[in-house]
Amino acid sequence: xxxxxxxxxPQGIEERRVSYSLSTSPTATFASPSSSFMxxxxxxxxxxxxxxxFHTGDxxxxxxxxxxxxxxDILKGQGYQVEFLKTSLPEDQLIEKIRDVHVIGIRSxxxxxxxxxxxxxxxLVVGCFCIGTNQVDLDYAAKHxxxxxxxxxxxxxxxxxxxxxxxxxxxxxxxxxxxxxxxGTWNKVSAKCWEIRxxxxxxxxxxxxxxxxxxxxxxxxxxxxxxxxLTLMAIGTAKQVPTLDALLQEADFVTLHVPETPETKNMISxxxxxxxxxxxxxxNASRGTVVDIPALxxxxxxxxxxGAALDVYPNEPAANGDYFNSNLNQWGExxxxxxxxxxxxxxxxxxxxxQRAIGVEVAEALVRYINQGVTLGSVNLPEIAMRxxxxxxxxxxxxxxxxxxxxxxxxKVNEILAEHNVDKQISDSKGDIAYLMADVSSVKTDDIKxxxxxxxxxxxxxxTRILY
Ligand SMILES: NC(=O)C1=CN([C@@H]2O[C@H](COP(=O)(O)OP(=O)(O)OC[C@H]3O[C@@H](n4cnc5c(N)ncnc54)[C@H](O)[C@@H]3O)[C@@H](O)[C@H]2O)C=CC1
Ligand SMILES: O=C(O)CCC(=O)C(=O)O
Numbered sequence: 001x002x003x004x005x006x007x008x009x010p011q012g013i014e015e016r017r018v019s020y021s022l023s024t025s026p027t028a029t030f031a032s033p034s035s036s037f038m039x040x041x042x043x044x045x046x047x048x049x050x051x052x053x054f055h056t057g058d059x060x061x062x063x064x065x066x067x068x069x070x071x072x073d074i075l076k077g078q079g080y081q082v083e084f085l086k087t088s089l090p091e092d093q094l095i096e097k098i099r100d101v102h103v104i105g106i107r108s109x110x111x112x113x114x115x116x117x118x119x120x121x122x123x124l125v126v127g128c129f130c131i132g133t134n135q136v137d138l139d140y141a142a143k144h145x146x147x148x149x150x151x152x153x154x155x156x157x158x159x160x161x162x163x164x165x166x167x168x169x170x171x172x173x174x175x176x177x178x179x180x181x182x183x184g185t186w187n188k189v190s191a192k193c194w195e196i197r198x199x200x201x202x203x204x205x206x207x208x209x210x211x212x213x214x215x216x217x218x219x220x221x222x223x224x225x226x227x228x229x230l231t232l233m234a235i236g237t238a239k240q241v242p243t244l245d246a247l248l249q250e251a252d253f254v255t256l257h258v259p260e261t262p263e264t265k266n267m268i269s270x271x272x273x274x275x276x277x278x279x280x281x282x283x284n285a286s287r288g289t290v291v292d293i294p295a296l297x298x299x300x301x302x303x304x305x306x307g308a309a310l311d312v313y314p315n316e317p318a319a320n321g322d323y324f325n326s327n328l329n330q331w332g333e334x335x336x337x338x339x340x341x342x343x344x345x346x347x348x349x350x351x352x353x354x355q356r357a358i359g360v361e362v363a364e365a366l367v368r369y370i371n372q373g374v375t376l377g378s379v380n381l382p383e384i385a386m387r388x389x390x391x392x393x394x395x396x397x398x399x400x401x402x403x404x405x406x407x408x409x410x411x412k413v414n415e416i417l418a419e420h421n422v423d424k425q426i427s428d429s430k431g432d433i434a435y436l437m438a439d440v441s442s443v444k445t446d447d448i449k450x451x452x453x454x455x456x457x458x459x460x461x462x463x464t465r466i467l468y
Contacts, residue, residue: 047391059370060122062097064088065107067129071359075105078367087319095119103366108132108346109318114140124465125369127362130349131155131208133379134260134287142380142433145402145463149365149377154357155349156208159257159285162311162348163209164216167253170281170307171196175342192279192306197221202251204244204267205258205286206232213255214238225250229263248275253283260287268292273299279306285348288313297334300341307340311348320345373400373437373467382428382435389439389467396423397443397468399451403460405434413438416454420447433462443468 059080063072066086075082080103088109089097098104098120105127106112112126114137126136128150141148169175171194180187201217203210203226214224214235224238227247234240241247244267248254254276258264268282269292276282282305284291293314299305317323324345326332335341349355368374375384381402389396399417403409410427417425417438425438440451448466455464 059103060101061103061105061366062101063105064110065129067105067107068355068359070356071105071127071129071363074360074363074367075103078371080370090318091116098123103127103370105129105362105366106135108135109316110135112136112141117141117144117146120146125149125366127366128379129355129358129362132259132287138380142430143462146380147369147375147378148380149362149369150379151358151361152377153208154361155351155354156212158351158354159209159348160213160216162344163213163255163283163285163309164220166283166309166342167196167201167217167222167255167281169342170253170283170309170340171199173307173340176340196253198223199252200225200250202226202241202247202254203238204228204247204254204256206238206240207257209285210255210257211235213257222253244272245275248272249277251280252277253281255283256286256290258286258290260289265289266292268296270295270298273304276304278304281305281307281309283309285309285311288316293329293331293335297331297338300338307342308338309342309344310335311344312346316346371467373398373465375435380430381433382430384426384428384435384437386424386426386437386439393441395443396439396441397448397451397466399436399438399440399455400463400465400467401436401438401455401461402463403434403436403458404462405429405432406460409434409458409460410436412458412460413455416451420451 059078061075061080061082063075063082063084065088067084072082072084088106091111094110094116098116100122101120102122102124104112104120104123107128107130112135117123117137117140123146125147126141126149128136128148131150131152133148133150136148138148173193177187198221200223203214203224206214206226206228210226210228214226217224218236218238224236225241225247226238227241227244232240241250254268256268258267264287267290273295282291282296291310296305296308300308313329315328317328324332335343365377368376369378372388374386375381377383389398401413413436417440420440421442423439423441425436427434427436429435443451448468452464452466455461
């Protein structure tokens with residue numbers, strides 16, 4: 001890692017607080033967290049000091065995939081240079097762009113693989129303006145001192161509401177009836193159209209979305225069962241079942257809310273469709289790799305599955321347009337030809353409320369990390385928060401040392417820091433990676449340079465940042 005990854009808090013820029021309308025109603029407002037939270041999570045009377053690193057230079061941020069205005073405003077408000085694009089980028093263009101930036105903001109489509117990240121010599125931090133982080137090589141990022149943040153639940157309610165809409169839409173074949181009417185055909189039928197009251201919803205993955213959905217479904221008179229690799233407290237009268245097979249055999253509607261992992265790849269395939277009740281329904285708003293789509297097509301053609309709603313696909317286009325064709329996914333035409341199938345373009349989290357909240361949450365996490373080194377909410381580094389330095393402390397510096405988690409490092413670091421007054425220090429590890437933060441007082445520019453040079457010379461070093 002090069003020392004160039006120390007970046008500047010541009011001087012003379014005030015940290016601005018922003019309020020946004022993030023409502024459950026169009027008129028309500030939501031204020032972002034208080035400044036004491038911004039200052040590192042602990043109440044403190046003096047104004048937090050604007051930290052700048054040893055080497056100055058403007059913070060360059062690339063925001064892809066139409067990150068919400070709220071996030072853009074917060075980052076621009078800091079005086080950072082923000083480049084904004086509505087789409088994701090193909091790998092070659094991404095590599096060109098990422099070389100130059102300190103921060104990249106993405107959603108679910110941009111693949112930050114090891115190949116891409118190894119070109120990102122200045123990259124300090126990735127902001128995933130979404131829940132899923134499967135699109136980022138988290139391990140590679142951690143091993144190279146690149147922090148990754150996401151928004152763990154700001155769009156959960158939006159996904160849960162979409163799924164509720166889909167359950168009724170499938171049960172009543174609303175998609176097909178609406179399409180027929182659009183073509184001028186009146187087709188008033190009740191055969192194989194059902195109420196959802198009294199039916200069983202099987203939720204696979206009972207996390208933020210699954211559990212939220214459970215409450216909504218019970219409120220509409222459904223019975224809820226769920227399967228999760230963890231033993232989780234049931235909400236309402238929902239019941240955890242011990243195996244996926246047990247869930248598939250009992251549920252009238254199966255809905256998937258698991259992350260993309262090696263274990264969830266093709267989790268629902270021919271064998272699992274075989275276990276499902278005849279005439280049941282499948283909903284997937286998790287990740288496209290979780291369902292084996294050719295197997296779904298067969299199960300629907302056989303009548304085993306009476307309807308399906310898909311929001312996610314193994315391959316998704318980078319931008320809006322006429323891209324959802326057989327070039328993208330070879331089974332595209334077959335899927336579109338089925339009856340009672342709802343196909344949506346990965347919009348589970350696409351509501352004004354969710355996108356605004358995500359914009360605020362992730363942008364604020366990025367600002368805290370850039371300006372203060374605080375890792376609260378990071379998905380790949382240990383979570384560290386320490387009271388901010390304040391304007392009352394003129395000759396202080398914050399030392400951040402990201403290192404390999406091997407024996408003896410703290411002794412060596414503290415030998416280096418021992419010549420100075422360490423006001424506060426904190427260290428934590430996550431797997432192979434450890435993160436140390438120390439505030440030292442009465443340091444002059446030469447001291448800061450010496451501290452950095454000494455830390456940089458340690459074998460365990462991944463990244464040194466000094467903010468002062
Ligand atoms: N369609 C869309 O726009 C959106 C899709 N998502 C997707 O939904 C997924 C779930 O989101 P959350 O509920 O917020 O995640 P979460 O992390 O809160 O919950 C996921 C649950 O799945 C469980 N799980 C993991 N592996 C499993 C396995 N092999 N079998 C059974 N259970 C397993 C976990 O233990 C956890 O309880 C995200 O990872 C993301 O991929 C999230 C937001 C929007
Ligand atoms: O809104 C997006 O782009 C992605 C939503 C999603 O899948 C997520 O939050 O994980």
